[in-house]
Amino acid sequence: MTRRLTAYDLQSAKGTRKWLQLHVDTPAEAAAAVACDIAILSCEPDHNLEAVRAAAPHAFLSVGMAHGAVASPDEAIRLGFAMMRRGADAIYCSHSPRFIEAMAAEGIPVTGHVGLVPNRATWTNFRAVGRTAEEALKVLHAIKDLENAGAACVEIEVVPVRLAEHITRSTPLVTMGMGCGSACDTQYLFSSDVLGTHTGHYPRHSKRYADFVTLEAELQEKRIAAFRTFGREVAEGRYPEARHRVDMDDAVFDRFLTLSQSL
Structure with missing residues (x-):
């Protein structure tokens, strides 16, 4: 309708x-x-x-x-x-x-x-x-x-x-x-x-x-595997990589340090 x-x-x-x-x-x-x-x-x-x-x-x-x-x-x-x-x-x-x-x-x-x-x-x-x-x-x-x-x-x-x-x-x-x-x-x-x-x-x-019981069990296995890999990569220093970070230029950071002294 x-x-x-x-x-x-x-x-x-x-x-x-x-x-x-x-x-x-x-x-x-x-x-x-x-x-x-x-x-x-x-x-x-x-x-x-x-x-x-x-x-x-x-x-x-x-x-x-x-x-x-x-x-x-x-x-x-x-x-x-x-x-x-x-x-x-x-x-x-x-x-x-x-x-x-x-x-x-x-x-x-x-x-x-x-x-x-x-x-x-x-x-x-x-x-x-x-x-x-x-x-x-x-x-x-x-x-x-x-x-x-x-x-x-x-x-x-x-x-x-x-x-x-x-x-x-x-x-x-x-x-x-x-x-x-x-x-x-x-x-x-x-x-x-x-x-x-x-x-x-x-x-x-x-x-x-x-048979959603079987499908949900498969999904849960995939969740556990993904979470376990995440934890292992953090422990081994493989995550985060450079592409996952936001950086500041040296000059910008130096200016920030100067400005922060006024606080």
Whole structure:
């Protein structure tokens, strides 16, 4: 797009297109996503937020409100507006619907979360959620709560495909699907999983398209080698060379010494 994507754009396109979505950690990742026509991004509200916004000026950017960062709806409104001023297009919020309702009432687009919600995983463990009829009904009930609260979007994480399809067809919310097959309005993954940036656990729904762990290890070896050579050359007197220095003419230095005597 030639202008910044909005919540209205996403809701207007619901049911007519599938969006790609990535959670990015750096401005470089945001720029790479934009180069691949990935128009929906999410990120954390850390020091990179403004730079991510600058790297992806037209993307729809959902920025995470850290769980527990606010203790009242009023605090949520203040922090939500602060994040919008920094570049967010929507605020991801895993707090209860009353926090979401407060922000939505002030015109702040909010992204909720159902299914496997990591911030609430003590109640479910890290597993697929909604595989029984009763648990699926709880997920649907959570969707209705978000609708009633005025949310604009909802992340649906690791629920059965048929449940995600039912929700996507029946809700006006833009559904952001992670681990839900191809059922939702967006196909959502974390850039860290796509790029293979870590050696820890990779979720079943993720897929590695690169091996940045190996690349970073090679870069680290090159850093160490360069730093070691720098230290050795300093110790051996081979750095700095004449071309690295700035010198003064003898006459200029003599005049400096004369002038310095007046101090």
